[in-house]
Amino acid sequence: MTVDRRKQIVEAAAKSFSLFGYKATTMDQVAKLANVGKGTIYTFFANKEELFDEIMGNLIQEMKVLADTEYDADRHFFDNLNRILYRLLDYRERHQLAVKMIHEIRDMGTPKALEGMRQLENAILSYIQVKIRAAIDKGELKPCDPEITAFVMVKLYVALASEWAFGRPPLEKERIAELIRLYLMNGLSAD
Amino acid sequence: MTVDRRKQIVEAAAKSFSLFGYKATTMDQVAKLANVGKGTIYTFFANKEELFDEIMGNLIQEMKVLADTEYDADRHFFDNLNRILYRLLDYRERHQLAVKMIHEIRDMGTPKALEGMRQLENAILSYIQVKIRAAIDKGELKPCDPEITAFVMVKLYVALASEWAFGRPPLEKERIAELIRLYLMNGLSAD
């Protein structure tokens, strides 16, 4: 084969979803961008949804790799947590697709965009869960429910890194790490 | 005077805002409910917004009283925090007005409903801030930024009490208190 049509399609779709969101991406547009007849898309993907799922899956995969690269089994849990969470959020913020999905959910409530972000969130949560379990086994963390703990960590991180900065000066990377350590690792109790 | 027209209007408006939300409450309806000519409303309130602000202010006032009733200076900060936060969220959940506002924000994005909830949130935040400051002075809490800490506490509480329960079995009142103590008071570090 002279050109990989599937790859062309996936790349064009990724670009379009990132640039215009789920709803505003048309199959005609993807076909044109990919230099492919519209029918060809349907030989690889049953419908628009499956095409989107492929793109979303790739994103999640990339983020997993990114986290694995950052993770260092020799370092302490909270050290790894801070670096990985920040990298993930950083990535999410920089990554056009995730940003578009968030906007689309807020502005139009597109169900498929919502589902995509849920998938992404679940992937992040279950990734952290595994690391929490390992940290408990290593004796770095108190025994605690890994699912709830992962949930709390992500929520706390999103709250500090993103929600705090509505009308308030955003917190520095380092400040956030320090706060997470204060609140979750050491606790506020003064005795 | 035979009847207090202002009071009639405020009561009718409170009922209507709670029952139908901000947008779906019409001045004609309030007038009829209050057994008052529409013009009369405008002798007490410049416009619909001011009428709403009055209702919202009353709600916040009531919640402050409720919190003050629960607060006991002799008890430990986290004891008070748990009881007050839970009461506030409980109240918010039960209180028709707040519930309606939350729905209206989600379903239609009514700006005035959003503003109202922001006011309420700010009131809760600044209330907790005061208590945090007191607890730091009493030596019950480590020195920390009271504004950020109040913010984190509310976010964590909302996450556990409300956001967790999307598709998952909700956490018990007592479990939430226990988790807040684990995460924020004692910390997860196992040293």
Next chain:
DNA sequence: AAATGACTAAAATCCATTTTCGGTCAGTCG
């Protein structure tokens, strides 16, 4: 002087018409 409700301008809603878009399939081309 206090209260009212018919009135107005502006905003929201409705709805018929048009346009767009996901998905198909008969036909083309290599």
Next chain:
DNA sequence: CGACTGACCGAAAATGGATTTTAGTCATTT
């Protein structure tokens, strides 16, 4: 023959103009 295409279809959404609703006013009534 079979990979590929784009004109075509019905369903769903966008458009816009007519109609209704509603916040706010003010001349009139009590």
